[in-house]
Amino acid sequence: MIRRFRALPLRSRLALLVAAAVAVAVAAVSVACWLLAREQLRDELDRSLQSISVNEGYLAATARSCTDQERRLPPTVGPLIAYVQIVQPDGSRCVAPGAKAVKVQEGDLEVAQQLRSEVLHDGVTDSGQAVRVFTHTDPDTGYTYSVSRPLAEIDSSLNRLALLLLVVAGIGVLGAGAAGMWVARTGLKPVDDLTDTVEHVARTEDLTVRIPADGDDEIARLSRSFNAMTAALESSQERQAQLIADAGHELRTPLTSLRTNIELLARSEETGRAIPPDDRKALLASVKAQMTELAALIGDLQELARPDTGQATKVEVVGLHKIAQSAVDRARLRGPELRISTELAPWYVRADAAALERAIVNVLDNAVKFSPPRGAVEITLDRGTLTVRDHGPGIPADELPYVFDRFWRSPTARQLPGSGLGLSIVARTVQQCGGEVTLRAADGGGTLAVVKLPGAPTPPPDAP
Template identity: 65%
Template sequence: MAPLRRFNRLPLRSRLALLTAVAVAVAVAVSAFACWFLTRNQLRDELDNALRSTVIPADYANLMLRNCQDSDPTTNPKVLPGSPSGQVVLAGGERCVGPNSQPVEVQDADAEVAAGLREEVLHDGATESGQEVRVLTKRAGPAGTAVSISRPLSEIDSTLNTLALLLAAVAGVGVVGAATAGLWIARAGLKPVDRLTGAVEHVALTEDLEVRIPVEGEDEIARLSQSFNSMTAALASSRDRQQQLIADAGHELRTPLTSLRTNIELLVRSEETGRALPAEDRRALLASVKAQVVELAALIGDLQELSRPDAAAGGGRLEIVALHEIADRAVERARPRGSGLTIAAALEPWYVRAEPASLERAVVNLLDNAVKFSPSGGVIEVGLRSGELTVRDHGPGIPADELPHVFERFWRSPSARSLPGSGLGLSIVARTVQQTGGAIALRAAEGGGTVASVRLPGAGTPPPA
């Protein structure tokens, strides 16, 4: 675990270079071993073929046995001209060594050949002096005898040792070259990552969200750069909207606060100077203060609603709710606000998946908007059919060039700026409807007035429990 932790602490380019060097070292080592092993087998096969091709005279075994001396058989000069050096093996494991030949240890396989159990056998052996040899034993001469001939393995060992040194040198050069190339490739390949790191550090230090990274190609680094650019663009847009919201909120708050401050100063000055205001003026001032406090509280509530992240704007979990029941409750809440107005509702059952409190607030905002623009004694028509909720007023209507702006925050029609409100009601409605998966639109109604239409996905019957 400790080496792994130390490895993880290394810079990424160092880790890539090290992994490349290790991978090449393993590949080179496997290749070098395979090359050495195949060469060794090839050389041994050639040595075995050379032993098999050695000609043994027909009388070699008989002559060796006749002239074999127990005292010093290696000095016996009576052999056939051109005979190979070797020894005769008997079935009991005894041997008779030829002249100028090194005695080779007799193995059980050699005795089996002499006993007639095998035709021949090839194996590694050793002389009494310890030299390693390759031994061929084949049947020859009278029954119960075999001839063993051998060649020293040093004939191929020197070649293999030279090859091993050469392969080791090549492997070393390859590993060093691979490490160097890996480091160079890591530096070249991580240049886009370095640019991305520099951009992130610049944004963290300066909060400059206008930074963009050039996107080159279509690989993973390019996708990462593109994602970073999209993220900074989204953050910049979010910050701009936040700053605009703060500026608009400050502008909207200034009016009721100024009026509220003026009215309170009049009341305080009246108390301090002892000059009592007429009862009617005092009541009007207090009513104005109360209305401004209510307007200020509503504005703050709307700002809180809009300041929440989209994922948490509802303030609660989604559930299956009856839209017709929510609309009916919203109508009952709106009736007292529209004194002298008639609100006619025709609601068919419709069930949607939404956050109940937010959805009811959105419907109430639609009704408040209709109440605000309806003439005295007018009628507001509320309908719910096949998942489409409509709210129609008979007011002056909205000019066609103003319809694209009605859902913008703090936007108010020039003709409605004298009326109470902050211009946030329809923004909250649009946001709630979009989060529920629906759509909202405002259009001019036939015969005058405006129709607000909300479509929400759902069903006419409640889902099974």
């Protein structure tokens, strides 16, 4: 049953739940109403019995006739509205004319034996008719009277009330089911729109579709979340397409040059025409440089292709000053003619050591690459702020907003080696470490790169 219910559409389940809830409520109210009416009718019947026992004059005549030897019963005074009988202490009874004999119960005997003053209970006649009985002793005559009326008087009213409540309950449940279906259809209309949109996106891969999100309810929040998700997917898809296009463009140049050089070498071998030693040496050097450039570009692409989860993959406590010193040593090998000065104060951060070193190396590579011959590069680290200052041509102000974009290269630097991915990797790595990186023009010329990372001057106690 539960499986079948869960297999129904959501709107059908909501309609059934609403109808079931209304049915339970209506049933509870109907039962309470029937029970209340029953108690009210029984109370009214009890009061009428007590009133009859006091006001009907023929009760005394019945008592006198029961004491005669012939036990003659008097004629009924007025219309018969109750069954009357006198109960003797020995359990015998004297029934009034026109009345039905009611079986004497233990409570009636207790009243006749002066053990109780009165009793009110359900009883039954000799013919099996259900009655309500009121038995009491008349203080004037000393006789015990038992007055009863048929319960059918109230049972018929209760049956009619039950039938009426059943009809009303049925109409209410049907109306609740219809209302529940309407409410479910109306309330789930935005969900249907969302479902249609999701199916459209899955079928066509069209991420430009948006759902109207009016209001502040849960459906509107869900619609806005879906719109934000599709916008993020669309942006990611565009960035992916742009990355592939840019990567293809960047790879085309070195591959074309490499293929040309290799074809020259292969043609020389096939034709037997030797290439002059100097030209051959330059050709091989060019092939080696292009292979190095391709390897660096592929490495950068692999780095950027990793999922951007917002945090480093292998986080540990590392000394930023030590990583910076290692990067400086590598920079000195690439620019031996440059004057590189350092002032590195201890600073410990939580980061992926390999990724962070690669990012700092990229920053220093830019400083080395754009520094003039025998130029100077100043590197300082003070309370988590790493600054790298070169004395090169600098970056024009209109180009600064684009320096961290993938494959972006300044028009004045396109003749220099590089893929345009280095600073993108720097920005991504620093953001994963919770820091920030900026590039700006330095006073007096050159470029100033600033990397800020959160940390402490001493390693934490839990550091390895």
